[in-house]
Amino acid sequence: MDRRLTPYSGRVAHVSLSGVVEAPLTEGLQAQVIVPLANLRASPGGARDRQLLLGDAVTVIDRDKGHVFLISAKDGYCGWTAESDLGQGPAPTHWVAVPGTHLYTEPQVQAPEKAALSLGSRLAMIGSWGAWANTPHGYVPIRHLRPLGEWADDPVTVAEGLLGTPYLWGGNSRMGVDCSGLVQLAMQACGKACPGDSDMQMALGRNLPSNEAMKRGDLIFWKGHVALVVDKDRLIHANGHTMSVAYEGIRESVARISAGGGGLVLARQRM
Template structure:
């Protein structure tokens, strides 16, 4: 079983694994990420696998050393987060559609900010004050939000809004992102499901026949890497060569990655 999507902490397992694993079982409890960004780690205080954004729904399965073992409700990814990152709150009504935004203490441009939020974060809007949305965490410019269900029409445009974002292994936000994080954030913003890592993403969608040309929104996969097609000649990806999100010529990228030891393109997929 792939530990990344297996709700088993090493001590306690979710009831969905009944009959498949010998361990105490729990139904867990529901929670939400209540901090702007939470690292999802392979063990308490361990290496970052992925990140969860504010408002993400999780199932809490175990606890240890100030950490909680959780499973993301959206993509099934499992790992340990700091206990303070999980709490309870109202069902989100809106998502952050801008690359990033701030929470403010008052509905004023001049009001102090208390936190920064990345694209894809989810908030419960409780009231409106002119051009501002009020949430339990503070005020957010309404122009940066969309109602949940009102998704972006184009994943590539979402990815392009993150151009220049610094590369961060396991990152899922405007403040740092990796190749699979960029694809997941972009597809989630269009309302599409998407797993967290590139090897999982390579299993989704329809393989393109050898004679089929690339079109906007297609995915190119290498071993351990993925990119979105902007047009038949250009891709966009978060990469370690520039340590950022950039657009790059497809032919040039394929050559550069091969010369760097990354191997050939392994798959061409069309999501949906």
């Protein structure tokens, strides 16, 4: 079983694993992320696998000394995060539809900011004050939000809005993102389900025949890496070469990755 997708902490398992593992079972407790970013780790305080954003829904399965083991509702990813990163609140109604924004203490431009929020963060809009949305966490410019269900049209355009974002292993936000995190952000901003890691993403698409030209929005996969096709000549990806989200020529990237020991292209796919 893939630990990333298996809701079993090693001590307690979700009821969906009944008959699969010998462990106490639980339906879990529903919660949501209440901080701008929460690291999802392989073990309590361990290495980061992915990140969760403000408003992401989770199911808590187990607790251990200030950490909780959970299932992420948006992609089924399982792991540990700090218990203080989770809480309760009204169901989100809107999502951050721009690369980044801020939470403010008051509904005015001059007010102190409370936190930076990334594209994809989710908020409950409980009222408005002029051009400002009132949320349980603070005020956000309404023009930076869209109602849930009102999605973007083109994953590549979404990814292009993140050009220059610094590369971060396991990152899922405007503050730092890796290759699969960029693809997931872009796809989910368009209302498309998308898992968190590149090997999982590669299992979803339709493989393109060698004689079929790639088009905007197609994905190119290497072992441990994924990029979005921009046009017939270019791709966009979060990469360790530039340590950022950047454009790169398709031919150039294929040659560079191969020369650097990253192997050949494993798949060309259309989601």
